[in-house]
Amino acid sequence: MTIPATIGAPDSGSASAAHAVPVGRARAIYRYILRNPAMMGGLAILFTLFLFWAVGSIFTDVSDARPLSFRPSNPPSAEHWLGTDRQGKDIVTVLIIGTPQTLRIGIIAGTVGIVIGTLLAFIAGYFGGVVDNAIRFVVDTLQTIPILIVLVAIAIAIPGDMTVEMMALIVAMLAWLGPTRVLRSQVLVMRQQKYVELARLTGMGDLEIIVKEMIPNLMPYIVANFVLAVAGAILASIGIEALGLGPFEANTLGMTIYWNIFYASLLNGWWWWWAPPIIIIVTLFVGLFLVTRGLDEWANPRLRKRV
Amino acid sequence: MLQHRSLQVGWSVLTVEYVLRRLALFFAVAFVAATVNFFFPRLTGQDPILQKLAQLQIQGAGVSSEEIDGLIETYNAKFGLDRPLWRQYISYLGDTARLDFGQSISFFPTKVTKMLRDAIPWTVGLLATATVMSFVLGSLGGALLAWGKAPRFLHALFPVFFTFSAVPFYLMGVVLLYLFAFQTDWLPLFGGYGTNRIPEFTFGFWTNVLKHAILPAASIVLAQIGFWALGMRSMMVTMQGEDYMHQAEAKGLRGPRIFFRYALRNAILPQTTALAVTLGQVISGAILVEIVFSYPGVGTLLLNAVQGFDYFVLQGVIFTIIITVAFAMLIIDLAYPLLDPRINYRNE
Numbered sequence: 072m073t074i075p076a077t078i079g080a081p082d083s084g085s086a087s088a089a090h091a092v093p094v095g096r097a098r099a100i101y102r103y104i105l106r107n108p109a110m111m112g113g114l115a116i117l118f119t120l121f122l123f124w125a126v127g128s129i130f131t132d133v134s135d136a137r138p139l140s141f142r143p144s145n146p147p148s149a150e151h152w153l154g155t156d157r158q159g160k161d162i163v164t165v166l167i168i169g170t171p172q173t174l175r176i177g178i179i180a181g182t183v184g185i186v187i188g189t190l191l192a193f194i195a196g197y198f199g200g201v202v203d204n205a206i207r208f209v210v211d212t213l214q215t216i217p218i219l220i221v222l223v224a225i226a227i228a229i230p231g232d233m234t235v236e237m238m239a240l241i242v243a244m245l246a247w248l249g250p251t252r253v254l255r256s257q258v259l260v261m262r263q264q265k266y267v268e269l270a271r272l273t274g275m276g277d278l279e280i281i282v283k284e285m286i287p288n289l290m291p292y293i294v295a296n297f298v299l300a301v302a303g304a305i306l307a308s309i310g311i312e313a314l315g316l317g318p319f320e321a322n323t324l325g326m327t328i329y330w331n332i333f334y335a336s337l338l339n340g341w342w343w344w345w346a347p348p349i350i351i352i353v354t355l356f357v358g359l360f361l362v363t364r365g366l367d368e369w370a371n372p373r374l375r376k377r378v
Numbered sequence: 379m380l381q382h383r384s385l386q387v388g389w390s391v392l393t394v395e396y397v398l399r400r401l402a403l404f405f406a407v408a409f410v411a412a413t414v415n416f417f418f419p420r421l422t423g424q425d426p427i428l429q430k431l432a433q434l435q436i437q438g439a440g441v442s443s444e445e446i447d448g449l450i451e452t453y454n455a456k457f458g459l460d461r462p463l464w465r466q467y468i469s470y471l472g473d474t475a476r477l478d479f480g481q482s483i484s485f486f487p488t489k490v491t492k493m494l495r496d497a498i499p500w501t502v503g504l505l506a507t508a509t510v511m512s513f514v515l516g517s518l519g520g521a522l523l524a525w526g527k528a529p530r531f532l533h534a535l536f537p538v539f540f541t542f543s544a545v546p547f548y549l550m551g552v553v554l555l556y557l558f559a560f561q562t563d564w565l566p567l568f569g570g571y572g573t574n575r576i577p578e579f580t581f582g583f584w585t586n587v588l589k590h591a592i593l594p595a596a597s598i599v600l601a602q603i604g605f606w607a608l609g610m611r612s613m614m615v616t617m618q619g620e621d622y623m624h625q626a627e628a629k630g631l632r633g634p635r636i637f638f639r640y641a642l643r644n645a646i647l648p649q650t651t652a653l654a655v656t657l658g659q660v661i662s663g664a665i666l667v668e669i670v671f672s673y674p675g676v677g678t679l680l681l682n683a684v685q686g687f688d689y690f691v692l693q694g695v696i697f698t699i700i701i702t703v704a705f706a707m708l709i710i711d712l713a714y715p716l717l718d719p720r721i722n723y724r725n726e
Contacts, residue, residue, distance in 0.1 A: 211403075212403070212406055212407055212410060213410075214655065214658070215403075215407050215658065215703060215704050215707055216407065216410065216411070216658060216700050216703070216704075217658035217659070217661050217662045217699055217700065217703055218658060218659070218662065219662035219665065220662065220665075220695075220696050220699050220700060221414060221696075223680070223684065223696070224414055224415070224418045224692075224696050225418060227684060227687075227692065228418040228419050306546060307662075309546070310546075310662060310663075310665075310666055313548070313666055313669065314666075314669070314680070314681055314684050315681070315684055315685055316684060332669065332670070337552060337555060337556060337560060338560070338567065340560075342556070345552060349549050349552060349553065352546070352549060353544075353545050353549060356544040356545060356546070357541055357544045357545070359544070360541075360543070360544035361544075
């Protein structure tokens with residue numbers, strides 16, 4: 072999987088046209104989503120995952136995901152819809168607990184990433200000069216380094232037991248790179264535009280211009296890069312967990328993959344164990360991918376002409 | 379003719395200054411990699427390497443106590459607390475520059491360098507082939523889709539690839555493994571070559587190696603084609619409104635010539651930049667593919683090092699991967715003027 076590093080870089084010029092939302096905001100959004108099939112499909116997929124979790128958590132008992140709860144490695148049955156794993160956990164319960172844990176890692180890391188990224192992008196792009204050069208150099212250098220490798224180096228250096236929150240913070244450490252790079256170039260373009268110049272002429276301060284004029288216009292990019300950062304963080308966390316550096320006590324999707332690799336579930340023919348987490352992860356990524364494509368279209372109206 | 383001239387122009391603008399600047403960035407990355415290796419284990423205020431060695435000494439698992447003593451001694455001599463941190467750092471940088479990563483703890487006394495030398499060809503072979511294949515197939519497919527003259531099967535096939543591009547390589551690998559090795563045993567389940575074979579330069583051995591490489595390579599290619607096709611398609615669509623495209627048409631050039639010389643050639647440039655940017659992600663994904671297939675490359679080496687807490691191997695792998703990606707990017711950047719003669723590095 073290759074997560075696109077940029078949203079809307081090629082069309083930066085036309086991007087910032089103000090989105091005048093007419094009366095009836097909710098209806099306008101609704102109508103827009105109908106016009107944007109990628110966005111609609113993505114949201115529908117993510118909503119299905121949400122339903123799986125919501126309905127599932129009503130009917131499951133958290134303690135069924137403890138090791139040695141049931142006889143291990145049993146195929147699906149009326150009692151255990153997806154069977155049990157090698158450690159005797161009920162697989163449906165593991166997935167219902169694990170999916171939101173994995174999402175939480177992504178959302179925490181994505182939020183940290185987008186906040187720091189937006190801040191740095193404004194500092195670099197708006198004020199320029201030495202600070203801009205320094206930030207750009209750091210981002211350029213770090214971007215040539217495979218992120219997973221650096222995160223592995225960090226994760227293994229941390230002593231003691233890993234938790235889901237620690238995992239999120241580790242992944243968050245580099246989640247600002249993408250947003251900083253993309254948003255900085257957007258800020259650079261936007262700074263030159265007439266309405267920003269006009270705002271400056273009317274005597275608005277820098278901070279006021281950034282908050283009142285630029286951030287609202289950057290919103291499509293910020294949202295799109297947030298989704299990208301979440302997807303990237305989830306991908307990285309699953310990678311680290313699959314390598315055996317994750318939170319062993321937790322039931323995240325990545326840890327489920329790790330135990331599958333550890334017990335060679337594929338070679339043992341335990342398809343009911345390895346297939347469901349893969350289906351959920353793939354569904355999640357396809358959903359996020361479609362949403363980013365939908366957001367991309369929102370950020371770059373020119374794309375609409377492209378079939 | 380055109381090709382030939384641009385090639386000359388390309389090389390002539392590749393100034394010494396640009397090459398030097400690009401080399402400087404490469405060494406900056408190497409420096410960061412070595413620094414990461416040195417400081418991360420020390421960030422927590424403890425010394426995980428020493429702890430592991432001490433733990434091994436108590437357990438005595440696999441390695442004799444004298445050997446551990448030797449390791450600890452070497453370790454202390456190298457990084458010991460008898461010297462200030464900056465002296466340790468300098469000597470570590472020196473060792474890294476000489477590519478001396480020490481000895482493996484799990485496979486004592488094998489040199490880390492030797493383990494890396496054995497693993498790297500597998501990873502580079504797999505990754506280079508898969509990346510080139512998906513780049514070429516994806517770009518060509520995406521270009522044809524935008525050109526409007528694509529065969530019908532492409533229109534049916536590529537939406538599938540677009541969806542695949544959201545799937546992590548290694549999960550694609552698990553599914554392929556199940557379908558083509560576990561259920562049907564058409565292809566081998568794991569490894570780089572059959573367990574009953576000795577590596578030698580014979581036809582039989584190489585076909586065996588090839589057979590083992592098909593599934594890992596396919597999982598990377600299938601998950602990547604869509605990414606390149608998407609980028610290429612949108613570039614080609616933008617390209618079609620350009621003046622020089624109308625000009626080429628007005629001159630009455632034949633379709634294929636316009637396609638390859640005018641549209642494709644221009645649209646491929648951002649793709650090349652994207653190749654350089656995504657290389658790090660691709661290798662991260664490939665590492666996990668190797669683990670799924672127990673492929674004898676750097677990824678499996680990394681997994682074993684992580685699980686055995688083989689810190690010196692780990693540092694070697696981290697440094698090697700970072701350096702390899704940086705080197706590949708250096709090559710791409712230096713080759714760029716061949717593709718785009720307009721780039722004049724002197725005025726950059």
